[in-house]
Amino acid sequence: MSFLNNYIYYIGAFGLIFIGLYTILVKHNLIKVIIGLAILDTGVNLFLISVGYITKGTAPIFSRPGIDPEHMVDPVPQALVLTAIVIGVAILALALSLAIRLYQHYGTLNLRKIMEQKW
Amino acid sequence: MILLASFLVVVMLVGAVAACIFRDLISAVIAAALVSLIAAILFYFLQAPDVAMAEAAIGAALTAAIFIIAISRTKRHEQ
Amino acid sequence: MRRIIAILLLIIVAMGINLTLAKIPFGTPKTKVGTHYIKEGIKQTGSDNIVTAVVVDYRAFDTLGEVTVLFIAAIGLGAVLTAGAGVGNRKTQPASMVLYTGCRLLFPLILIFGTYTFFHGGGFQGGAIVASGFLLIYLGCRERRISQRAFILAASLGGLAFVVIGLMGLVFGSYFLLNFLPKSASNMLFSAGVIPIIYAVIGFKVGSELASIIDNLIEES
Numbered sequence: 001m002s003f004l005n006n007y008i009y010y011i012g013a014f015g016l017i018f019i020g021l022y023t024i025l026v027k028h029n030l031i032k033v034i035i036g037l038a039i040l041d042t043g044v045n046l047f048l049i050s051v052g053y054i055t056k057g058t059a060p061i062f063s064r065p066g067i068d069p070e071h072m073v074d075p076v077p078q079a080l081v082l083t084a085i086v087i088g089v090a091i092l093a094l095a096l097s098l099a100i101r102l103y104q105h106y107g108t109l110n111l112r113k114i115m116e117q118k119w
Numbered sequence: 120m121i122l123l124a125s126f127l128v129v130v131m132l133v134g135a136v137a138a139c140i141f142r143d144l145i146s147a148v149i150a151a152a153l154v155s156l157i158a159a160i161l162f163y164f165l166q167a168p169d170v171a172m173a174e175a176a177i178g179a180a181l182t183a184a185i186f187i188i189a190i191s192r193t194k195r196h197e198q
Numbered sequence: 199m200r201r202i203i204a205i206l207l208l209i210i211v212a213m214g215i216n217l218t219l220a221k222i223p224f225g226t227p228k229t230k231v232g233t234h235y236i237k238e239g240i241k242q243t244g245s246d247n248i249v250t251a252v253v254v255d256y257r258a259f260d261t262l263g264e265v266t267v268l269f270i271a272a273i274g275l276g277a278v279l280t281a282g283a284g285v286g287n288r289k290t291q292p293a294s295m296v297l298y299t300g301c302r303l304l305f306p307l308i309l310i311f312g313t314y315t316f317f318h319g320g321g322f323q324g325g326a327i328v329a330s331g332f333l334l335i336y337l338g339c340r341e342r343r344i345s346q347r348a349f350i351l352a353a354s355l356g357g358l359a360f361v362v363i364g365l366m367g368l369v370f371g372s373y374f375l376l377n378f379l380p381k382s383a384s385n386m387l388f389s390a391g392v393i394p395i396i397y398a399v400i401g402f403k404v405g406s407e408l409a410s411i412i413d414n415l416i417e418e419s
Contacts, residue, residue, distance in 0.1 A: 015128075015132045016158075023139045031144055031190060035151050039154055049162055059168055073166045078167045078169060081170050093185050099189065103193040108198075
């Protein structure tokens with residue numbers, strides 16, 4: 001139980017990173033590769049937030065007048081992940097637009113067939 | 120609380136493996152949206168409410184919508 | 199063959215990560231920067247939400263970089279998708295009556311909720327809510343189109359306003375993006391200086407960027 005207590009968020013984040021990396025390396029379809037990129041992005045964000053957690057901490061917001069500032073979680077990783085999520089969706093949209101143009105040009109999205117064609 | 124988090128992490132990993140395996144691309148996109156949604160719940164358990172709101176709005180809704188629009192302009196099934 | 203190489207590579211990466219993670223146990227104490235931001239946050243910026251203070255005041259330059267990356271991605275997507283020849287007309291069915299009426303009813307409510315979230319929640323979250331409102335319009339009632347130029351104009355004005363506010367900080371004080379408006383007691387609308395104004399501008403810009411991305415993807419030329 002204490003093993004789970006300590007490491008469950010790390011296992012989840014790294015499981016996502018590995019599954020995303022495997023999908024990018026092995027799959028042939030271009031849209032499947034982009035789905036792997038999305039899963040990898042989510043895994044990295046989850047890992048960053050779970051590093052900044054302290055045990056029995058509270059959110060870094062002064063909502064009531066008597067909150068103790070000693071037990072708050074680290075606010076810096078949360079601020080960086082907030083921008084990273086929005087950048088991730090912009091990168092996905094750009095990658096999908098390139099995939100649409102590839103389909104219009106080659107007629108297929110299979111990476112092996114595209115590499116064999118060579119103009 | 121830890122048991123609930125462990126259960127959610129297991130469901131998230133199963134969903135990610137399903138997104139890798141499915142051949143119908145729309146089903147794979149829905150599995151990826153499920154991964155984002157459970158990640159938003161885990162962000163709330165890690166005491167980060169702003170990040171949870173952003174991930175739920177952007178990862179679960181807008182990413183899936185952009186993927187489905189792109190799939191409708193290309194092929195639906197893998198090869 | 200490719201799968202075996204991929205699995206070997208992943209095992210090597212996993213071993214490296216294991217060696218690194220042994221030094222960071224779960225629940226380590228905070229960094230010194232985090233402790234400093236929590237202790238001095240309310241006095242120096244006047245905002246109750248420390249994450250907002252870090253995003254808009256202490257690390258405002260990183261937010262400016264992120265907004266620039268989003269702008270470049272939206273413009274690049276527009277350039278890639280309209281350069282090619284049109285695919286040809288696909289037949290689309292008009293939406294049913296329930297969907298059409300529901301979309302027209304829900305769209306102003308979603309816009310109001312998104313604009314409220316600019317001030318009480320965050321700019322990025324509010325921008326995502328506004329963009330999903332526009333997505334609802336594009337899916338439900340296809341006849342109402344908003345021209346592409348309106349979105350790009352809104353995004354450009356948002357970015358320009360952000361840089362102008364930063365330059366005004368340079369004029370009034372000593373550095374770019376200084377928080378120069380007066381701060382007052384908490385729980386009032388404009389008690390944190392220039393932070394709510396910047397966040398509203400950021401939310402406006404992010405919302406129009408994401409809506410222009412969706413508009414470019416849906417458009418059939």
